[in-house]
Amino acid sequence: MDDVRRVYTEGGADKVVAFIQGTADPADRRTLYMLARRVLPDRTAKVRRFDDVIRIARAGIAETLRQAELARARENAEEAKECIDHANKLSYNLSADLAACWPGDEAPRERHHFETGLRAAYDCVVWRQELGKPPDRRAMAHWAAGVHQLSLGNEVEALCAFEAAFGLALEAAAAGDPTHDGKPEAYVKQNGDFGVILYFGYAGIARQILGDEAGTRQFVQACAAFEETLQSPKDAETAEDARFGLDQLRWVETKCAGVLTGRAS
Numbered sequence: 001m002d003d004v005r006r007v008y009t010e011g012g013a014d015k016v017v018a019f020i021q022g023t024a025d026p027a028d029r030r031t032l033y034m035l036a037r038r039v040l041p042d043r044t045a046k047v048r049r050f051d052d053v054i055r056i057a058r059a060g061i062a063e064t065l066r067q068a069e070l071a072r073a074r075e076n077a078e079e080a081k082e083c084i085d086h087a088n089k090l091s092y093n094l095s096a097d098l099a100a101c102w103p104g105d106e107a108p109r110e111r112h113h114f115e116t117g118l119r120a121a122y123d124c125v126v127w128r129q130e131l132g133k134p135p136d137r138r139a140m141a142h143w144a145a146g147v148h149q150l151s152l153g154n155e156v157e158a159l160c161a162f163e164a165a166f167g168l169a170l171e172a173a174a175a176g177d178p179t180h181d182g183k184p185e186a187y188v189k190q191n192g193d194f195g196v197i198l199y200f201g202y203a204g205i206a207r208q209i210l211g212d213e214a215g216t217r218q219f220v221q222a223c224a225a226f227e228e229t230l231q232s233p234k235d236a237e238t239a240e241d242a243r244f245g246l247d248q249l250r251w252v253e254t255k256c257a258g259v260l261t262g263r264a265s
Contacts, residue, residue, distance in 0.1 A: 004032060005039040013052035017059040026067050030086050033060030037093055048107040050098060054116055057094035061087045061123075081131065088127040095120035095144040100151050103251040114151040121145035135175075139168035139195055146202060150209075150256070159206035162199050169195035188221050190228035194241045197225045201249040205256055223249055 007019045016039075020032045036056050041048050068083035098117035100109055124141035146161030170184055173193040187193060188200045201222030207215025226246035233239035 001035050001038065004036050008036075008039045008052075013049075013055040016056055021059070021063070030060075030064055030067070030083070033057075033063065033090060034086070036060070037097070043102050043105045043107075046107070050107075050109060050113050053094065053097050054113075057090050057097075057120075060090045061094075064090065084127055085131055088124055088131065091120040091123045091127070092141065092144065095124065095148070099144065099147045100255070101147050101248060101252050103247040109151070111152070114148045118145055118148035118152065121148060134172060135168040136172040136195055139165040139172070139199065142168065143195075143199055143202065146206070147252075150202075150206060150252075155206050155209045159203055159210065162203035162206055166196065166199040166203055169193060169199055185221070188225050190225060190232065191234045191238060192225055192229075194238075194245060197222050198245045198249065201245075202252070205249070205253050208253075209256055219249065219253060 004016060004019065008016050016036055020029055020036065023029050023032060033056070037053070040053055040056075064083045064087040068080045068087070071077075071080035071083060095117045098109065098113045098120070100114070121141055121144035125138070125145065128138045128141050142161045142165040146158045146165065149155075149158035149161055166184075170187060173187055173196050185200070187196045201219050204215045204218030204220075204222060207218060209215075223246060226242040226249070229242035230239055230246070233242060
């Protein structure tokens with residue numbers, strides 16, 4: 001880790017990639033690409049080097065996919081699957097790092113950052129389906145795609161992505177509560193599933209921008225579910241998730257308020 005940080009300070013992203021590619025063991029290369037993300041400025045930094053984030057992540061994804069092909073050539077299906085999953089994680093982290101949805105993160109992003117994040121999210125959608133990931137993990141990839149679609153001004157596509165995420169999260173939540181026979185919205189409640197509530201709120205934001213009044217009610221219901229959870233959480237982790245989700249929804253809705261104001265005028 002310290003070596004990667006030193007290399008990045010001395011020569012930036014290109015030197016980090018060269019350093020990792022010069023590491024002999026393939027598994028070590030995969031690990032170093034995952035760790036490299038930690039040496040870059042995080043969401044609290046005023047200056048973010050998004051092009052460096054992209055350069056290192058793409059190199060890591062390309063390397064792990066190359067390793068997957070080599071594993072297939074050796075008829076080692078298990079190793080190939082592990083490498084694809086590593087690419088999936090790198091791709092999701094890339095999409096998340098480029099997303100403009102994190103409370104307090106005011107770092108300016110350019111259109112190509114959102115486009116890159118969107119492609120990375122859709123790669124995750126495909127890989128998580130191929131890898132047989134559970135519904136809640138597949139939902140996260142659709143959510144990431146929706147966030148970038150929202151930033152790109154593609155509100156219909158964003159809504160479709162958020163609805164897909166909500167549906168998958170609902171599938172996971174329903175599987176854990178087979179006695180629940182209410183409507184989907186009934187899962188958006190105090191101490192409810194984090195993903196269900198979050199994606200429901202995001203879909204509400206997209207609907208608001210599209211002029212659907214139901215979006216406001218949807219957003220308010222999601223925020224209320226998180227607020228009620230904070231008042232009486234079932235455990236500390238649930239409270240932490242609720243605060244995180246509530247802050248994120250409010251942050252994104254505030255950023256999108258300018259779009260709504262502009263269209264109203």
